[in-house]
Amino acid sequence: MNASRQFRNMTRAIYRVLRGLTALWLCSLVTLGGAFGQQPSWNWGGPLDPVQATFDITMVYLELEILPEEKAITGSATLSLEYVSDTDQLRFQLIDAYTVDRVEAEGVLLPFSHQSDLIDVRLGELRPGSVTIFYGGKTPIAVRPPWLGGFTWEKDDLGYHWMGLSSQNEGGKLFMPCLDHPKSKPKNGVQMRITVPEVYTVAANGLLKDSFVEHGKATFLWESSYPIMNYNINFTMGKFHREAKTFRSLSGYDIPMVVYVLEENKERAPLLLEVLDQSTRTHERFFGPFPFPKEKIAVVETPYLGMEHQTINAYGNNFQFVRMGEVWYDHLLHHELGHEWFGNKVSIADWSDYWIHEGITSYGDWLFYLQHEGEEAYHAKVADARKRIQNKKPVVSPPNSFSDEAYHSDVYAKGAYIIHSLRFLLGDERFFPLLKRIADQEAFTYENQVGTEELINFLERESGVELGPFLRRYLYEASLPTVKVSRKRKTHYQVSISGIDFSLPVEVKTHRGIERIELNKVPTNILSEVPIEVDPRNWYLLRK
Numbered sequence: 071m072n073a074s075r076q077f078r079n080m081t082r083a084i085y086r087v088l089r090g091l092t093a094l095w096l097c098s099l100v101t102l103g104g105a106f107g108q109q110p111s112w113n114w115g116g117p118l119d120p121v122q123a124t125f126d127i128t129m130v131y132l133e134l135e136i137l138p139e140e141k142a143i144t145g146s147a148t149l150s151l152e153y154v155s156d157t158d159q160l161r162f163q164l165i166d167a168y169t170v171d172r173v174e175a176e177g178v179l180l181p182f183s184h185q186s187d188l189i190d191v192r193l194g195e196l197r198p199g200s201v202t203i204f205y206g207g208k209t210p211i212a213v214r215p216p217w218l219g220g221f222t223w224e225k226d227d228l229g230y231h232w233m234g235l236s237s238q239n240e241g242g243k244l245f246m247p248c249l250d251h252p253k254s255k256p257k258n259g260v261q262m263r264i265t266v267p268e269v270y271t272v273a274a275n276g277l278l279k280d281s282f283v284e285h286g287k288a289t290f291l292w293e294s295s296y297p298i299m300n301y302n303i304n305f306t307m308g309k310f311h312r313e314a315k316t317f318r319s320l321s322g323y324d325i326p327m328v329v330y331v332l333e334e335n336k337e338r339a340p341l342l343l344e345v346l347d348q349s350t351r352t353h354e355r356f357f358g359p360f361p362f363p364k365e366k367i368a369v370v371e372t373p374y375l376g377m378e379h380q381t382i383n384a385y386g387n388n389f390q391f392v393r394m395g396e397v398w399y400d401h402l403l404h405h406e407l408g409h410e411w412f413g414n415k416v417s418i419a420d421w422s423d424y425w426i427h428e429g430i431t432s433y434g435d436w437l438f439y440l441q442h443e444g445e446e447a448y449h450a451k452v453a454d455a456r457k458r459i460q461n462k463k464p465v466v467s468p469p470n471s472f473s474d475e476a477y478h479s480d481v482y483a484k485g486a487y488i489i490h491s492l493r494f495l496l497g498d499e500r501f502f503p504l505l506k507r508i509a510d511q512e513a514f515t516y517e518n519q520v521g522t523e524e525l526i527n528f529l530e531r532e533s534g535v536e537l538g539p540f541l542r543r544y545l546y547e548a549s550l551p552t553v554k555v556s557r558k559r560k561t562h563y564q565v566s567i568s569g570i571d572f573s574l575p576v577e578v579k580t581h582r583g584i585e586r587i588e589l590n591k592v593p594t595n596i597l598s599e600v601p602i603e604v605d606p607r608n609w610y611l612l613r614k
């Protein structure tokens with residue numbers, strides 16, 4: 071082994087340890103807005119641009135060549151359009167780092183400008199059904215992926231290029247012209263024709279329709295026909311080993327289940343496939359059938375921790391599987407896979423509602439403990455997550471928030487905890503079927519997006535329980551309700567919860583055992599021969 075190889079391996083080993091440590095923080099990290107590098111810090115969402123309100127993108131077709139030596143991409147994006155109202159102008163986001171060569175529609179070159187990460191196209195009298203934008207250039211380098219995303223260019227241990235792309239908090243403009251707003255979820259999906267040097271494989275969304283080698287270059291044609299959010303459109307390039315099996319879904323579909331790992335990790339692929347199988351089964355049990363049965367359930371090994379790219383989840387957790395009951399578990403893989411239900415199938419249209427993606431998916435992480443190690447392990451996991459809850463910002467941000475405003479650690483653990491409280495409020499017999507029905511609502515899924523208020527109304531209507539006051543209190547207010555216990559006489563206690571305008575059924579431990587008592591801001595008398603304990607199993611977030 072030569073010195074530079076040794077150095078590279080050492081650097082990679084250190085990187086892997088750091089990545090492992092980062093993994094432990096997955097649910098508690100927040101964006102540190104550009105603190106780690108010189109790159110501009112991008113975000114997306116916010117109020118919808120009035121020009122962009124006049125049209126929808128219904129499909130994306132990317133034709134790109136990846137140039138690993140230059141760390142660049144070059145090619146075109148064809149965006150299919152539907153007009154909402156008349157306009158003689160189109161506006162797309164694409165970062166200034168790329169050069170736009172030309173814009174075409176119906177065989178005509180259209181005048182355009184490209185500045186401040188925006189492409190403005192003047193249509194004149196044309197109202198084309200699609201527009202093609204030719205662009206290319208050096209890619210933005212990810213500063214701290216996936217939190218500060220971009221392209222990650224690495225080399226594997228065999229010296230081959232390995233390229234990953236992440237853009238959750240920055241948006242699709244890091245790699246393609248797009249309508250960079252969460253409300254843009256092209257209903258007819260995405261097609262990609264991606265060319266790379268011959269030795270490499272490209273793993274991307276949907277199904278591989280064709281691949282061929284020509285003049286020393288390999289081309290891959292990927293197609294997904296499901297609606298897809300911008301940041302879920304993804305391609306990863308590497309010298310990959312592919313391993314696959316068939317997964318029989320609850321829906322009755324036989325779905326291809328595929329893992330792409332670096333050649334050097336080939337022997338780990340069978341177990342990774344097994345972990346993916348167990349996680350999919352567990353998610354299906356609680357969230358319902360896998361949402362994209364006509365395509366695939368897949369992960370690709372990435373040079374960053376992970377991301378929920380639709381039907382091709384990024385996996386960079388270095389095969390750190392742990393035993394959970396009778397099965398193997400990888401928390402990173404399980405979490406990203408959970409987003410296929412909450413994030414990819416059930417998607418938000420405003421980053422304010424980020425918790426619907428991250429909170430419910432994080433709750434799905436806790437359910438793996440419940441399913442495979444039982445109630446005690448589930449409660450231990452909940453207690454652990456509880457320690458990280460900040461209660462500094464409301465879970466739901468103001469309407470029309472940008473991604474970086476809305477993204478903070480409480481959208482994960484506090485969002486999940488609120489769902490955990492619902493389990494107690496409703497009881498398992500009502501709660502679990504209701505949880506499963508969320509991802510089964512036409513109004514919330516695929517091209518139809520969901521917001522917090524719609525979800526609250528659904529949960530209230532379907533459960534027949536007035537959940538609104540509870541949910542709004544916890545989702546829109548940062549501070550927690552406070553439990554007050556005062557001892558009036560030796561065996562006489564008064565308990566109230568301040569900061570709520572409704573009654574909450576709460577467990578109270580007395581000398582008789584655990585009782586379920588309705589508590590509110592008015593003191594309730596409780597007799598006990600031993601000091602009482604309010605909510606001893608912590609079903610709620612309460613200041614005690």
Ligand SMILES: [Zn+2]
Nearest residue numbers: 405409428431
């Ligand atoms: Zn997540």
